Amino acid sequence: MSARRVSAWHLVLAPLALCFALPFVWLLLSSVMTNAEINRFPPALWPKGIDLGGYRYVLGNAMFPRWFANSLIVASVAVVSNLLFGSLGGYAFARMRFTGSRVLLGLMLATMVVPFQLTMIPTFLVMKWFGLIDTLGALILPSLVTPFAVFLFRQFFLALPREMEEAAWIDGCSRLRVLFSIVMPLAQPALATVAVLTFLSTWNDLSWPLIAINHDTQYTLQLGLTTFQGQHHTKWSAVMAGNVITVVPVLVAFLLAQKTFIQSLTSSGLKG
Numbered sequence: 001m002s003a004r005r006v007s008a009w010h011l012v013l014a015p016l017a018l019c020f021a022l023p024f025v026w027l028l029l030s031s032v033m034t035n036a037e038i039n040r041f042p043p044a045l046w047p048k049g050i051d052l053g054g055y056r057y058v059l060g061n062a063m064f065p066r067w068f069a070n071s072l073i074v075a076s077v078a079v080v081s082n083l084l085f086g087s088l089g090g091y092a093f094a095r096m097r098f099t100g101s102r103v104l105l106g107l108m109l110a111t112m113v114v115p116f117q118l119t120m121i122p123t124f125l126v127m128k129w130f131g132l133i134d135t136l137g138a139l140i141l142p143s144l145v146t147p148f149a150v151f152l153f154r155q156f157f158l159a160l161p162r163e164m165e166e167a168a169w170i171d172g173c174s175r176l177r178v179l180f181s182i183v184m185p186l187a188q189p190a191l192a193t194v195a196v197l198t199f200l201s202t203w204n205d206l207s208w209p210l211i212a213i214n215h216d217t218q219y220t221l222q223l224g225l226t227t228f229q230g231q232h233h234t235k236w237s238a239v240m241a242g243n244v245i246t247v248v249p250v251l252v253a254f255l256l257a258q259k260t261f262i263q264s265l266t267s268s269g270l271k272g
Helices: 010-030 033-037 055-058 064-095 101-113 114-131 135-141 147-158 163-170 175-186 189-202 207-211 221-231 236-258 258-265
Strands: none
Touching: 010 236, 033 236, 033 258, 055 064, 055 258, 064 101, 064 135, 064 147, 064 175, 064 189, 064 221, 064 236, 101 147, 114 135, 114 207, 135 207, 147 189, 147 221, 163 175, 189 236, 207 221
């Protein structure tokens, strides 16, 4: 097997990757330091020993597992619903021609450039009308499907050949059966991309939970960690440990879907 060629781009990208990794490395090292080492000046670059007091403090907090579970529930439901509804919408825009489809697609894409600050109050009023404020439903309902998921699925479906679908239609398959039996197995890159990006955005969201949630039992991990940091600002080892626990699921999700994620962006994400 021949060795992989090293291009000039590696000389540029390797230092950039190291720069992006340094904050996470520092976060990980700080989480196993004592408070004295973290507060020392000049700061310690390497811990004298591994101290897990911060992790014990965080995991011993009665609310932290609840916040983790809340974030996991919201993110999981958002991922599943975006995969389902996003694929249905994307397939409709890619393969079906109906009155006003182009206008509807344009309106949907236009919502992608509307900042959250403009929709924050109307969304809050709708959630209040449904009686969902201060519940996980207020975080789940606005995230059930996103324009980006529909758009990405549409772009991917447009790149797929129609021959297999037409053959299935001739055999009597319905559109839904064609979608779930033939098209979706071929759309693994798009599925992985939508799943990862939806999980990232939902898991890391702080603005909307800060508005919609009041009681600490309904906090997500990001919101709970913010209040946790404010209440325990002197226990930096615990704050760092909490941040590590928050980052690890996101990092694992991306690493698991990295190959198909990149394949989707390079093959269909930018096609018109």
